[in-house]
Every structure is written in structure tokens, then in C-alpha cells.
Amino acid sequence: MRKYWELMKSQIKLDSAYTIWYWSGTASTILRVFVIYAFWSAVYDNRVEITGIPLSTMLTYVVLATLLSNYSAGVGYELANRVRNGEVAIELMRPYDLMHKLVALDLGTKITSSVRNTLPIIILSFIFIGINLPHTWFAGPLSILSAIIGVFIGAQLDMIIGILAFWVFYIWGLRILRNAILLFFSGALLPISLFPDWLQTVSTFLPFQSIVYVPVAIYTGQITGSDIYFSILMQLVWLVVIFGIIRLLWSFALRRVTIFGG
């Protein structure tokens, strides 16, 4: 366990060193938040609410969703690169589990960006955009818990794409497809409760809404009461299922490396 902890720490140190990346990341997120704010203010114009959602709730949703969707990528890219340049083989000579190592590195990156990027922007959003506090006092911690699970689900889905690099050499096509699906079905653009009924139904059977919609909707109160616990349970189920899929794919991939030589 200690080794993964140290790997995570080293990643945090590394990320903290790249100040230019940090600032450009922060700047682009602030810009996106601002555009969203302007867009939704214009859409609401003189109306008080749209399909039962008041402007302040909508702004709260879209701002938090934008921030959270920053986390939906993971280390799949890193893994795919290592597959392509053959470094995966070298990693197999180390006394650690590559999947665990990648997760540790990913956590490191995400912790850094939470502290340096997300948190300040949330505070700015409270002050300047006037986003709401959590719907109820216990929706706060539950939405954080749900967000953490969601971040893991996003990272694991990304890992699946990374592992596919063992079979599909150029995976940018897959990645673009994934981004499009995520943007729509994760609820990063719009609350899924605004989707037509049939699309909402489809969405409940997919893992993507667990990444953004569920945690943010718990926060804003679109998911309430016992639905909250049910949603979090579903997230956990997805996490376990996807983890299982990864382990299975990884064992196939490993066989491939060790038999074909990468």
C-alpha cells in the first residue's frame, strides 16, 4: 500500500511543479464557467423557471457539472502511450501492479487539481455567480461521497479505453466517441432530468450519469430522499462491475504482452 501512496505523492509534487499548465487549466475552466453563466442567464432572460428549475438552481447545476466533468478523464491515455512505445513490458518487471500504480498517479493529479483549481473556482462561483448551497445539510457530504465514486467510475472507464490500445493501435477515434457520449449522457451539459422520458430511462441503464449527474443532482436537490441512497448504491454497483471488466481485459492484455512481446 505504501508504495502506491508514495507514487501518488510523487505525482502531486510533479503536478505542482508545472505552474504554466496549472494556470492555463484554471484559466480555461474559469472561461467555461463564465460562458455557461452568460448562456443560461440569456436563456432564462425574464423567466423565473424552466420546467420547474429556477435560474439559481440551474446555474448551480451547470457550474458544478462543468467542474466535475473535468475529472472524467483518467490514465487511459497514459496507458495507451505506454502500450504503443513498448514501455508496458518494462513496467511488468517492477514489483507493483500496473493498474494500481496508474490509479495512484491519477489520484495524485486529481488531488492537485482539486486544491489548486476546482476549490478556488467553487468559491469564486459562490461569490460572483451566487450558486446555491447544498439542497439540504446532509446532501452536502452525500454529494461529495457520490462525486468521489463518480470520479473513480470516470477514471476506470478511461482505463478501459487505454487497455483497448492493446488491440486497436490508434484509439483516438474511440476517445472522441467516448467524449461525445460522456458529454451527453454524464449530464455534463444538462441535468438528465430535463431529457425526454425515454432517454432518461436509457440513461439509468448506463454508467455515465454516475459520473456527473448523480453527485450534482444530489447537491442541487433533483435527487432527494431515499433516491439518494439508491443512486449511490447504483454508483457502487457500476464501480464494481467496471472494475471487474478492467481486471478481465487486463488479464487478456497481459497475456498478449507476454506472448506476443507487446
Added chain:
Amino acid sequence: MVNYYPENREYFEMGCSMIEVRGLTKEYTIVKKSPGLRGAVKGLFVRDYTVKRAVDNINFSINQGELVGYIGANGAGKSTTIKMLSGILTPSSGEVKVNGIIPYQERKKNAQTIGAVFGQRTQLFWDIAVRESYHLLKHIYQIPDKQHKETLEMFIEVLNLGPLLATPVRQLSLGQKMRCELAAAFLHNPSIVYLDEPTIGLDVAVKTRIRAFIREMNKLHNTTVLLTTHDMQDIEEICNRIIIIDEGKVLYDGSLASIKERFGQKRVIHFELDLEGEFTLPAALEGKANVIPGEEEGKISLSFSSKEMNAADVISAVLGEYRARDLTIADPKIETIVHEIYERGV
């Protein structure tokens, strides 16, 4: 295969050697792709395979503390063997045992006891400073604090790493990087270290330092070393045994001393000639001397056996047909011996 190492056999049977390899074979299947769209579509239904046997029924066993040079021409199967020994590749058939472990089955356990340098690839952490890399390795290999500190201090001294510690690996020169890699490979005091071309592209000073370091580690910890290289000086200075392979098969396995003794009557004369056109062997030397082309225009070396000819005859035969600017008679070098073995077999 000729085995000049009778005592090996016993270790083999007793099973207390460090590395044991029996009937080891690795075949790569390579999918043949036809060009173009039609080929791609066709590839979905029928697949043409070619099978490349990179390692072919190899046997050897290496005892603790041996310094073994594993040599062979490009594509002979050296790296493939090392990959199987380190658990990265699964053999197609045959047995491997390293330290009592089957590497490809217990990859992590094996990883804990081996160290490796692959000359063409870095194993350090690309973006972070060298010192940080070593700190991470300490935790990855779970090296006790005290041992880590002492080992590192010694490595810094011997490999002169002091000025490099604060630099990220990606900013190091090749030679600087290689010194750091080597330290990383030995840091957790592995019982076996695989070095795949550790001196590739390095200047003489760095090579010397690295060779001294490897010998030193062997002396201190009785570390077993398996080394591949194309630089015969590495072999002469580090190894006490060599295994020569060609096209995946073992050609020679024995001590460095015995190969020198066996081929010791080999002599080499280096000529610097004023050549007009190609060099052709004078008729008098036909079948008796071997031409080893030199790197520069006009530089030619001839190897021959001192039993069959004496040096004076060779020189006069060459001078009868060419004008020589310079010539030197060299000691038999392992390099020429190996060249000979590649060409003609043992």
C-alpha cells in the same frame, strides 16, 4: 552445442543454480498484413502468420556470483532470452527458473529479486528528479531505510551521481542517464541483474566507470550478472564466462579463459593499405587467413592460425600485392575469436 563447463552439469541436476534454462524456446507469431483496403478487409477473415523462432531450445545454468556475457549478432535472440528470464515474456516451450521461481508465473515475486538495465529504454521516472526516483524505488522495492541510505551513498560516490541528483531524468545526457539507470538496477541489492547493452553509445570514460561498478557490485554482494553487449571490451573486463548464441541457438558456452586458449593460436594483423578498388586475399593466403573488414577505407585485418602460418609469411604475401602504409600485429582479441565463431562455428 559444446559445453566447456562440465561442473555446470552437476549444478543443473542439483538445482542450486541461480538461473536454470532448459529447452527454452520462444516463437513470435507475426501477422502478415496485405497492403491497402482490400488487404485490411481480407485480414478480417483470413490471417496469414509467419512464425519466427527467436530462441531455439536453449540450455544453460548460471550459478550465483557468475558474471556471464551473453553475446551474439543482431537479432540472435539475446533480448528475447532476457525478457523470458525477467518474466516479461512467456516462453513458447521449455523451462526457466530464476532463484527457484518461474518468472512468468510469479512476476511480482521475481521482480523483487532482480534488477535490469535495458540500454534502449529508461526505467527511471521520466519527469521527476533522479533523487526522487531513488526515493520512489526505495518504497517500490521496500528497501529498509538504513540499507537504502548506505547503498545510495556508495553509488553516488562510485558512479559520481552527485551533480545529477537534482535533475529530471529527461534532461540527462545518455551517459549520465546510464549511470543513474545502473544505480537504480542495483539499488535494492538484487541477487541477479540483467544488463541488456548497458554501454551502448557511451564514451570510454563512462564505460570504464560502469564496468568497474559492475565488478565491484559482484565482489561486494556476489551479484549474478547476465550481460549482453556488442562491445567485446565489456566482456573482457567484466565477464568470466561467455555464452554465444546465433539464430536462437547456443554456439558456445564456456569460460573466457578456455575460449582464448582454444583459439589462442589465432593471430591478427591490422593493415593500412593504399587500396585501389577492392581488397582481395592474395592467393598464397587462400583458405588460411580470414579477412575482417575495417571501419575505414584501406583498413583491413587478417586473422590466421599461428599453427598454419607465421606472421612474416602473411605480411610478405600481402606486401607482394599491396602497398602498406602501416601494419600492427595484435594480440588475439576475444572480438576476433567471436567473429570467427559467428562465421565458421566452433
